[in-house]
Amino acid sequence: MSQLAPLAVALPLLGAALLTLGHSALPRFPSDLLALLAAVVSAGMTLALLVHVGGGLTVYWFGGWRPREGIALGIDFAVDPIGAGLAAFVSLLMAVALLYSARVTDVEPPYYHVMMLTFLAGMVGFCLSGDLFNMFVFFELMSVSAVALISYKVSQQAALEGGLNFAVINTLGGFLFLLGIAVAYAHTGALNLAQIGDALHRGGNDHVVVIAFALILAALLIKSAVVPFHFWLSDAYAVALAPVCILLAGAMSEMGLYGLGRVWYAAFGASMAPQAGTVRAVLVGAGLLTALWGSVMSLQEDHLKRLLAFVTIAFVGVFLTGVGLLTADGVAGTAVYVMADGCGKALLFACAGIVQHRLGRLGQRALHGRGRHLRFTATLFIAGGLLIAAVPPFGPFLGKSMIEDAAIKAGYGFVPPLIVVCSGLAGAAVLRAGARIFLGWGEPSGSSDSADEATEPEEEAQRDRTPAVMAIASLLLLAGSVGFGVWFGFADLAQTAARRFISGAAYRAIVYGAPARHLHAGSASPQWYDWLYCGGSTLLALSLAALGLWGRRGRLGRVMERADSLAAPLRHVHTGRIGDYTAALALGVGVLGGLLTLTLR
Amino acid sequence: MSVYPYLVAAWLLGIGLYGVISSRNYLHLIMCLTVVQASTYVLLLSVGYLNGAKAPIFADIKLGSRVTDPVVQALTLTDVVVEATVVALLLALVIQAHKRYRSLDPDEMVRMRD
Numbered sequence: 001m002s003q004l005a006p007l008a009v010a011l012p013l014l015g016a017a018l019l020t021l022g023h024s025a026l027p028r029f030p031s032d033l034l035a036l037l038a039a040v041v042s043a044g045m046t047l048a049l050l051v052h053v054g055g056g057l058t059v060y061w062f063g064g065w066r067p068r069e070g071i072a073l074g075i076d077f078a079v080d081p082i083g084a085g086l087a088a089f090v091s092l093l094m095a096v097a098l099l100y101s102a103r104v105t106d107v108e109p110p111y112y113h114v115m116m117l118t119f120l121a122g123m124v125g126f127c128l129s130g131d132l133f134n135m136f137v138f139f140e141l142m143s144v145s146a147v148a149l150i151s152y153k154v155s156q157q158a159a160l161e162g163g164l165n166f167a168v169i170n171t172l173g174g175f176l177f178l179l180g181i182a183v184a185y186a187h188t189g190a191l192n193l194a195q196i197g198d199a200l201h202r203g204g205n206d207h208v209v210v211i212a213f214a215l216i217l218a219a220l221l222i223k224s225a226v227v228p229f230h231f232w233l234s235d236a237y238a239v240a241l242a243p244v245c246i247l248l249a250g251a252m253s254e255m256g257l258y259g260l261g262r263v264w265y266a267a268f269g270a271s272m273a274p275q276a277g278t279v280r281a282v283l284v285g286a287g288l289l290t291a292l293w294g295s296v297m298s299l300q301e302d303h304l305k306r307l308l309a310f311v312t313i314a315f316v317g318v319f320l321t322g323v324g325l326l327t328a329d330g331v332a333g334t335a336v337y338v339m340a341d342g343c344g345k346a347l348l349f350a351c352a353g354i355v356q357h358r359l360g361r362l363g364q365r366a367l368h369g370r371g372r373h374l375r376f377t378a379t380l381f382i383a384g385g386l387l388i389a390a391v392p393p394f395g396p397f398l399g400k401s402m403i404e405d406a407a408i409k410a411g412y413g414f415v416p417p418l419i420v421v422c423s424g425l426a427g428a429a430v431l432r433a434g435a436r437i438f439l440g441w442g443e444p445s446g447s448s449d450s451a452d453e454a455t456e457p458e459e460e461a462q463r464d465r466t467p468a469v470m471a472i473a474s475l476l477l478l479a480g481s482v483g484f485g486v487w488f489g490f491a492d493l494a495q496t497a498a499r500r501f502i503s504g505a506a507y508r509a510i511v512y513g514a515p516a517r518h519l520h521a522g523s524a525s526p527q528w529y530d531w532l533y534c535g536g537s538t539l540l541a542l543s544l545a546a547l548g549l550w551g552r553r554g555r556l557g558r559v560m561e562r563a564d565s566l567a568a569p570l571r572h573v574h575t576g577r578i579g580d581y582t583a584a585l586a587l588g589v590g591v592l593g594g595l596l597t598l599t600l601r
Numbered sequence: 602m603s604v605y606p607y608l609v610a611a612w613l614l615g616i617g618l619y620g621v622i623s624s625r626n627y628l629h630l631i632m633c634l635t636v637v638q639a640s641t642y643v644l645l646l647s648v649g650y651l652n653g654a655k656a657p658i659f660a661d662i663k664l665g666s667r668v669t670d671p672v673v674q675a676l677t678l679t680d681v682v683v684e685a686t687v688v689a690l691l692l693a694l695v696i697q698a699h700k701r702y703r704s705l706d707p708d709e710m711v712r713m714r715d
Binding site for chain 1: 618621622623624627634637638640641644645648672673676679680683684686687690691694695697698701702707708710711
């Protein structure tokens with residue numbers, strides 16, 4: 001069964017190669033079908049792998065080069081439930097996105113499909129890899145495909161700019177990753193995560209280890225778009241095609257966080273244990289800052305996809321907080337939240353795509369009331385907004401409660417209220433946009449922000465039907481987001497998976513050939529106060545949205561204007577210039593490295 | 602092994618980043634990116650270097666003699682391939698930008714958007 005692991009990566013690549021061979025001879029429909037088939041089979045394989053792995057860990061050595069006498073010369077895929085689960089989630093999301101894109105008009109076969117499949121191969125490979133350098137290679141494969149997909153519509157200036165910003169910042173991230181790998185290799189003589197962990201465990205902690213970890217950490221935080229590395233994300237997600245956004249928002253940012261957890265637990269965690277407190281404080285702090293920044297900015301945006309991009313940033317912050325607690329409960333909560341919320345955000349991007357397809361533009365104010373006849377899309381969009389605000393008892397509610405419980409258990413009692421505020425703000429931004437566009441509520445504003453409108457030149461055509469595949473894909477995403485919460489047993493599975501994920505010593509032993517023992521995990525279900533927290537965030541979202549729609553007059557209006565002017569500096573930092581973004585990146589790396597080295601004892 | 606290669610790697614990283622931050626031309630910016638990349642080459646190769654050691658090709662030297670580390674050389678080679686792809690893609694985007702907007706200045710593009 002472990003042979004499925006390399007096949008799940010090879011199959012999308014094979015599909016991509018076949019499509020390239022077909023070249024221009026292959027019309028649209030067979031390309032769509034072949035790509036969809038590859039994604040579905042890949043999803044089937046990763047799901048089978050997930051079932052096979054259960055709570056254990058399956059290791060596949062390429063060419064049968066098993067480790068001897070503690071030295072791993074070969075390269076392995078080490079598949080645990082979190083990695084296999086994420087790979088399956090990504091493949092399913094890809095299948096939905098390819099279904100959705102079957103009726104997207106600006107897509108031309110076969111290169112779009114080829115890029116989508118290499119993107120999938122990169123992400124699945126990243127999830128399954130047990131080797132630090134291979135993680136880097138898959139990381140780059142992911143980035144390159146994403147660049148090509150983001151700037152797919154090269155005729156648009158914004159798409160070119162978004163693609164260039166993304167490419168430069170993520171390439172710099174790749175270099176930092178590689179520098180970190182070089183330092184780690186110099187110190188341990190190993191590239192396999194298990195062997196690195198083993199060597200570090202015996203060698204203890206020192207400056208070189210911390211520098212290697214800081215470099216790799218910075219690279220992964222750049223990928224996940226954590227403040228101050230997040231600037232590229234809003235430029236890129238605002239211009240990508242809707243089906244690409246489904247994947248970007250649903251899964252790509254979370255890849256960085258997965259990599260962070262994997263590298264920490266399998267390799268660095270054991271020797272850096274004395275510094276775990278610092279690492280935890282840094283990650284939770286950066287997570288909360290990102291969550292606040294993203295949610296505040298999402299209320300400032302007029303352009304629908306930029307708004308959703310900031311919602312994505314906000315939730316990356318929440319996820320980072322969950323992972324950054326460095327406990328099994330935190331990882332389990334994040335795993336559930338990533339899937340449920342990923343489907344929710346993907347649903348919102350899918351709706352934005354339908355709005356663009358039908359109405360030809362994406363500015364909230366310009367679209368005021370013009371979506372009244374789109375009842376189906378309106379329902380889905382509002383439902384997505386409520387899910388983002390964690391309305392009980394659906395998927396995001398379950399994930400959010402698990403993260404909040406984990407934070408309280410870890411002694412971070414101030415985290416849950418902050419998360420409630422952030423998801424309230426982000427939910428409010430989405431609901432307000434939905435009410436404006438689909439219901440025509442609030443005051444129509446004549447002076448629409450032209451700067452935002454110009455980021456996406458208008459498509460002239462307005463179409464009078466929503467294609468069935470787009471509707472079906474959106475419904476599937478809604479079902480995914482709702483479904484994860486319907487069965488609380490899912491939380492128990494996530495708990496088992498998380499216990500496997502964080503047990504670095506067991507990971508190393510199993511990679512070296514020890515049998516995997518079954519893990520028992522306690523069951524988890526939401527507490528009474530979780531219902532209060534999530535009810536609170538839903539109410540907060542609804543009331544803030546209402547305030548945004550109708551509260552513009554009188555004293556209340558002046559308070560709102562004051563709040564807006566407080567957030568204005570945040571807006572101005574997003575300049576769109578690569579130089580500024582790189583400066584922020586360098587500063588962030590410096591602060592990160594400084595914090596970690598200065599607290600070394 | 603002396604400390605100098607590491608200083609060179611750090612210098613390349615710093616000066617390359619400075620170039621990316623201050624660049625006023627997309628082509629120049631991408632060249633600066635390759636300077637940053639050069640720091641990864643230098644670091645990787647110096648990590649595996651041994652004074653007086655031979656190249657790790659055991660065709661004409663005895664097994665067990667001192668050689669430099671072949672792993673980092675393989676990593677560098679992979680790095681070259683991966684980053685060649687990235688740079689090619691970036692240059693393609695820059696060509697598109699120049700074709701359509703007759704400008705390579707990032708600030709010019711930001712100004713045109715407003």
